[in-house]
Amino acid sequence: xxxxxxxxxxxxxxxxxxxxxxxxxxxxxxxxxxxxxxxxxxxxxxxxxxxxxxxxxxxxxxxxxxxxxxxxxxxxxxxxxx
Amino acid sequence: xxxxxxxxxxxxxxxxxxxxxxxxxxxxxxxxxxxxxxxxxxxxxxxxxxxxxxxxxxxxxxxxxxxxxxxxxxxxxxxxxxxxxxxxxxxxxxxxxxxxxxxxxxxxxxxxxxxxxxxxxxxxxxxxxxxxxxxxxxxxxxxxxxxxxxxxxxxxxxxxxxxxxxxxxxxxxxxxxxxxxxxxxxxxxxxxxxxxxxxxxxxxxxxxxxxxxxxxxxxxxxxxxxxxxxxxxxxxxxxxxxxxxxxxxxxxxxxxxxxxxxxxxxxxxxxxxxxxxxxxxxxxxxxxxxxxxxxxxxxxxxxxxxxxxxxxxxxxxxx
Numbered sequence: 001x002x003x004x005x006x007x008x009x010x011x012x013x014x015x016x017x018x019x020x021x022x023x024x025x026x027x028x029x030x031x032x033x034x035x036x037x038x039x040x041x042x043x044x045x046x047x048x049x050x051x052x053x054x055x056x057x058x059x060x061x062x063x064x065x066x067x068x069x070x071x072x073x074x075x076x077x078x079x080x081x082x
Numbered sequence: 083x084x085x086x087x088x089x090x091x092x093x094x095x096x097x098x099x100x101x102x103x104x105x106x107x108x109x110x111x112x113x114x115x116x117x118x119x120x121x122x123x124x125x126x127x128x129x130x131x132x133x134x135x136x137x138x139x140x141x142x143x144x145x146x147x148x149x150x151x152x153x154x155x156x157x158x159x160x161x162x163x164x165x166x167x168x169x170x171x172x173x174x175x176x177x178x179x180x181x182x183x184x185x186x187x188x189x190x191x192x193x194x195x196x197x198x199x200x201x202x203x204x205x206x207x208x209x210x211x212x213x214x215x216x217x218x219x220x221x222x223x224x225x226x227x228x229x230x231x232x233x234x235x236x237x238x239x240x241x242x243x244x245x246x247x248x249x250x251x252x253x254x255x256x257x258x259x260x261x262x263x264x265x266x267x268x269x270x271x272x273x274x275x276x277x278x279x280x281x282x283x284x285x286x287x288x289x290x291x292x293x294x295x296x297x298x299x300x301x302x303x304x305x306x307x308x309x310x311x312x313x314x315x316x317x318x319x320x321x322x323x324x325x326x327x328x329x330x331x332x333x334x335x336x337x338x339x340x341x342x343x344x345x346x347x348x349x350x351x352x353x354x355x356x357x358x359x360x361x362x363x364x365x366x367x368x369x370x371x372x373x374x375x376x377x378x379x380x381x382x383x384x385x386x387x388x389x390x391x392x393x394x395x396x397x398x399x400x401x
Contacts, residue, residue, distance in 0.1 A: 020288055023348035027285070027320040030347045039224075039318040043282060046221065079352060 012074040029068040037062055085133040089382045093371050097142040100367050101149050107366030116153055122401035124245045127154040129393035130300040132385055135163030143387040148175030156198040160256040160300045164191040185211055189235035194254040196241055206242035208291040213237050222276045224315050231272040242292045246400030251292040255299035275315040282319040285346055294350050298343040306339040320346055324358040332360045332392045341394045357397040
C-alpha cells in the first residue's frame with residue numbers, strides 16, 4: 001500500500017514537473033468529469049505526429065478516471081502560480 | 083459584414099458628457115464594474131468594432147471607443163478594415179504607451195488587430211495568421227456536418243505576449259457567419275472546430291513557442307451552452323469559456339453570445355481570477371437619443387458610430 005502510494009506520488013510529481021503533460025492531464029481530467037473525452041481521444045488516435053506507444057499510454061490514462069482525479073487533486077494542492 | 087447605413091437623422095452629442103456617463107456606468111451600475119488596472123493582474127478584452135475604417139465615424143466616436151479600450155491592458159479587435167484609418171484613429175486617441183499590431187486583410191477585406199499597454203504587456207516573437215495545411219483539412223470534421231472544410235475565410239491572427247510571469251498567445255478570431263442556411267452553419271461549425279483543433283495541437287506540442295493559447299473574438303456563436311452546434315465544436319477538445327458575471331449578450335441587436343474568450347484547464351485557467359463580463363456601453367451612452375427616438379433608430383446610431391458588438395473582458399493574475 002505504501003509502495004503504491006509512493007509510486008503514485010512520484011508519478012504525480014513527474015507530471016507536475018512537465019508543463020505539457022500537466023496541461024494535458026488537467027484537460028483530460030476535466031473532459032473525463034464532463035463525460036466528454038470521446039472527441040479528444042478520437043483526435044489522439046488520428047494524430048500522425050504521435051507514435052503508437054504514446055497513443056496507447058494516453059488512451060490508458062484517459063480511461064483511468066480515479067488516477068486523473070487524484071493527479072488533478074495533487075496538482076491543485078501543490079500549485080504555486082509563478 | 084457590409085458597412086451599416088449611416089443613420090438618416092441628425093444627432094450631436096457632447097463627448098465630455100458621454101465619456102462621463104460611460105465612466106459612471108462602469109463605476110456604479112450593478113453588474114457592470116470592471117476592475118481597476120493593477121500591477122499583478124491583466125485585463126484582456128475582445129471587441130468587434132463594426133467595419134472599423136469602412137464606416138464614417140466622427141472624431142468623438144473614436145475618442146469614446148479609445149476611452150473604453152483604455153480601461154484594459156490588451157484588446158483584441160475584429161472587423162478592422164483594410165483601410166487602416168479607423169484603428170489608427172483609435173490608436174491615436176489612446177495614451178502613447180499603447181502599441182498596435184495588425185494582420186493583413188482577409189475575407190471581407192478585414193484585418194484583426196491588438197492594442198496593448200506596453201507598461202503591462204510585452205509582445206513576444208511569434209505573430210502570424212493561422213492556416214490549416216491542405217493535408218490536414220480532412221481532419222476538421224465534426225458529427226453532423228456534411229460539407230468539407232475548405233479553410234478559414236479569415237484566418238485567426240496569433241500573437242504571443244508576456245505580462246509579469248504570464249506567458250500566453252492570443253488567437254484573435256472572426257469566424258465566418260454567412261447565413262442560417264445548413265451549408266453556412268456547417269462552415270461556421272467547422273471553422274470553430276478548426277480553432278479548437280489547432281489550439282489542441284499547439285497545447286500538446288512540445289515545440290510550441292507558447293503552448294497556452296487563448297482563442298478569443300467573434301465566433302458568431304448564438305448561445306454559449308451545450309447543444310448549440312458552434313459551442314459544442316468550440317469546447318469539444320477541452321477549451322472552456324468562463325461564464326460572464328452577467329448574462330448580457332455581446333451582440334446588441336440580438337443579445338447573442340457571439341463573442342467569447344476560451345482557454346484550457348491548467349496555467350491560463352489557474353491565472354483566471356473569475357472576473358469576466360460584457361460591458362454594455364449602449365446602456366450608458368446617448369440617453370437623450372434613447373428617449374427621443376425609437377429603439378431601432380437608437381441601435382442604428384450606436385452600431386454606426388460605435389459598434390453592434392459590446393466588448394467582452396476577462397481578468398488574469400500575472401504574478
